[in-house]
Amino acid sequence: MKHHLFAATALAGLLLAVPALAQETRTIAVSVPAATHGWTGGVVYHAQKAAEEIQAAFPNIQVVVKTSPSAAAQVSALEDLTATGDLDALVILPFSSDELTGPVQAVADRGTFITVVDRGLTDPEIQDLYVAGDNIAVGSTTAKFLVDALGGKGDVVVLRGIPTVIDDERIQGFQEGLEGSDIKILDIQYANWNSDEAFSLMQDYLAKYPHIDAVWANDDDMLLGVLEAIQQSGRTEIKYALGGNGMKEIIEKVMAGDPMTPIETPYPPSMIKTAIYMTAAQFNGQAPVRGNVKLDAPLITKDNAEEYYFPDSPF
DSSP states (O other), X not given: OOHHHHHHHHHHHHHTOXXXXXXXXXXXXXXXXXXXXXXXXXXXXXXXXXXXXXXHHOTTEEEEEEEESSHHHHHHHHHHHHHTSOOSEEEEOOSOHHHHHHHHHHHHTXXXXXXXXXXXXXXXXXXXXXXXXXXXXXXXXXXXXXXXXXXXXXXEEEEEOSSSHHHHHHHHHHHHHHTTSEEEEEEEEEOXXXXXXXXXXXXXXXXXXXXXXXXXXXXXXXXXXXXXXXXXXXXXOOOEEEOXXXXXXXXXXXXXTOSSSOOBOBOOTTHHHHHHHHHHHHHHSSSOOOEEEEEOOOOBOTTTGGGGOOTTSOO
């Protein structure tokens, strides 16, 4: 489903709402990772903005936003949220898929409406609504660019995030996008969507492999660490260092025609806001809200980068 379609769906649901004061009071809990890197910083920002806007427009809906610095902390946060009263809905961006699936199932078993965002649970049957970007396309779009740009042959190294469904999907898409070419993945390791860890891992790659044609960090925070490591190394054979997610600093490079980072794929943290609005529409709209909603992940180039550049965004 296209991004304009689900945005319209969310807004339509709220615009068609019956008068708020005639509605039963509802509580929506929003559980997201803490701002441990740029993308999650954007998630927290947009979640808080959505909570303020919805509560101002609909006094019968209370939105409670909780941030957690780890999977264990998020499990504890869910326990606290359910212990203090009945939740009508939970909007959750899981810190990790495996560790949060059981706890979210426990919340669902209480009759709570479940909206999962971005990092899917290992059991998708638990959720009523799923909102995410197209992670397979994030990987495959990038891979297809490299196949064309490298003439179908070369050696690449890959940095992945943390063990989650979305990370698996990005890697799947990248590997599928390379199929039929002579591009070889020399190494692929986790850097936990962290710039410092990516910097250290890229240093290891540079020490281990005397020739690298391109690097894919499947998140822009990691790409920043990769670019710093390459710059410090003085290596000149690396033609491309690419990321993903649409960080404004990377979009600026694309807009400027940076030869090493000439393209990008979007994965906006504002999807959490869309998910919260759609969940609110479940209660204040005139129709149930169910199903899977996906953003597109088109190729961002110098020609269209301005459409994806938001200088005032936290990410």
